[in-house]
Amino acid sequence: MKLKKVSKFMTAFVLSLTMICTAMPLNVNAETMQGPEVDYDFDGKKEYPKILFQYDEYGNRFMTLLSMQMVRRIGMENDYISNEIDINPFKYRGSDVRVVDLNPKDKQKEIVIDYSEDGAQSYAEVFSFKNGTLTKLATIDTYPGFTNGRTIESSMNKKTNQLEIFSCSFYPFQHTYYRKYKLENGKLKDVTPNETNANIFDKPLKIKAKKSIKVLNQKMNKKLFYINSGETLTVLATNRKSQYIKVKNSAGKIGYVPITTKEWRNDMDFDRGYGDHRLKQYPNISMYEMFDDLPGFN
Known part of the structure; x- marks a missing residue:
C-alpha cells in the first residue's frame, strides 16, 4: 500500500517537473549585457536596461538579441525588474x-x-521607459547595410531634439544620408524632409559628367548654367518627391537637375529609392552612361 502511494507521488512529481521545465525558456547559453544606468523616468532613481543575448554556435562572431528588461538597484541587489520585452530575434x-x-x-x-544583422541589413530599435513600463516605440529598417564594414549609426541632434539615423538610398544612384525622427505624443514620427543631403559616408558625393548637362533654377523654369562633358560635379542633395538632384559645379555655382523615374512598385521601393532613374533631359540614357565615378557599396 505504501509502495503504491510512493509510486503515485513520484509519478506526479515527475509530471509537474516536466511541466515546469517545458514552460521555462530554453535559453540555456544566454548571457546578459547592461546598458547605460541613468534616471530614465525622472523619478530620482536610476535604472539600466538588461539585455538577454546569445552567441551563435560558431563562437562569438554573431549574437542574437533576445529580450530586454529595466533593472533598478536597491543596495547590493537588483530588486526591481520591469516587464520583459522582445527584441527582433536575428x-x-x-x-x-x-x-x-x-x-x-x-x-x-x-x-x-543600433545593430547590424548577419547579411548586412541594419536596424535601430527605440524604446521608452515610463510609469514602470518598458515600451518599444519603433523598429527602423535602414536597409541596405554596408558590406564594407560600416554599419548603422544613430545620433541625437540636441538643437532640433531629433534622432538622426545614418541610412542609404538608391535615388537616383546609391548614396548615404540621414533620416530624422521626432517623438510626438509618445510616438516616434518620421520627419525626414523631402530634400535630403547626399554624401558618400562622411565625404562629398562627386561624380564626373560624360555629357553636357543643363542646370536649372529651383522652379525648374530657367536655365542657370551648363555642366560640361568631363566636368566633375558635387551632388549636394536629392528629392524623390519632386524628382531632382541639387548640384554644384566646379566653379561653385548651385542649381537643380530634373530626374525622371519609372513608376515605383510599392511604398517600400519609393522609401529606399529603387527604380530606373534618369535625367529628364536624357530619358533614354542610363545613369551609368551619364556619369563616371558613381558610388556603390555592394
Missing part, C-alpha cells in the same frame, strides 16, 4: 546601446539599440 554582427532624450518636456529618456 543574428547580429554587433550592437550599441545608448540613451537619448527625444523630448525634454515629457520627463522620460529613450533607449536606442
Whole structure:
C-alpha cells in the first residue's frame, strides 16, 4: 500500500517537473549585457536596461538579441525588474546601446539599440521607459547595410531634439544620408524632409559628367548654367518627391537637375529609392552612361 502511494507521488512529481521545465525558456547559453544606468523616468532613481543575448554556435562572431528588461538597484541587489520585452530575434554582427532624450518636456529618456544583422541589413530599435513600463516605440529598417564594414549609426541632434539615423538610398544612384525622427505624443514620427543631403559616408558625393548637362533654377523654369562633358560635379542633395538632384559645379555655382523615374512598385521601393532613374533631359540614357565615378557599396 505504501509502495503504491510512493509510486503515485513520484509519478506526479515527475509530471509537474516536466511541466515546469517545458514552460521555462530554453535559453540555456544566454548571457546578459547592461546598458547605460541613468534616471530614465525622472523619478530620482536610476535604472539600466538588461539585455538577454546569445552567441551563435560558431563562437562569438554573431549574437542574437533576445529580450530586454529595466533593472533598478536597491543596495547590493537588483530588486526591481520591469516587464520583459522582445527584441527582433536575428543574428547580429554587433550592437550599441545608448540613451537619448527625444523630448525634454515629457520627463522620460529613450533607449536606442543600433545593430547590424548577419547579411548586412541594419536596424535601430527605440524604446521608452515610463510609469514602470518598458515600451518599444519603433523598429527602423535602414536597409541596405554596408558590406564594407560600416554599419548603422544613430545620433541625437540636441538643437532640433531629433534622432538622426545614418541610412542609404538608391535615388537616383546609391548614396548615404540621414533620416530624422521626432517623438510626438509618445510616438516616434518620421520627419525626414523631402530634400535630403547626399554624401558618400562622411565625404562629398562627386561624380564626373560624360555629357553636357543643363542646370536649372529651383522652379525648374530657367536655365542657370551648363555642366560640361568631363566636368566633375558635387551632388549636394536629392528629392524623390519632386524628382531632382541639387548640384554644384566646379566653379561653385548651385542649381537643380530634373530626374525622371519609372513608376515605383510599392511604398517600400519609393522609401529606399529603387527604380530606373534618369535625367529628364536624357530619358533614354542610363545613369551609368551619364556619369563616371558613381558610388556603390555592394
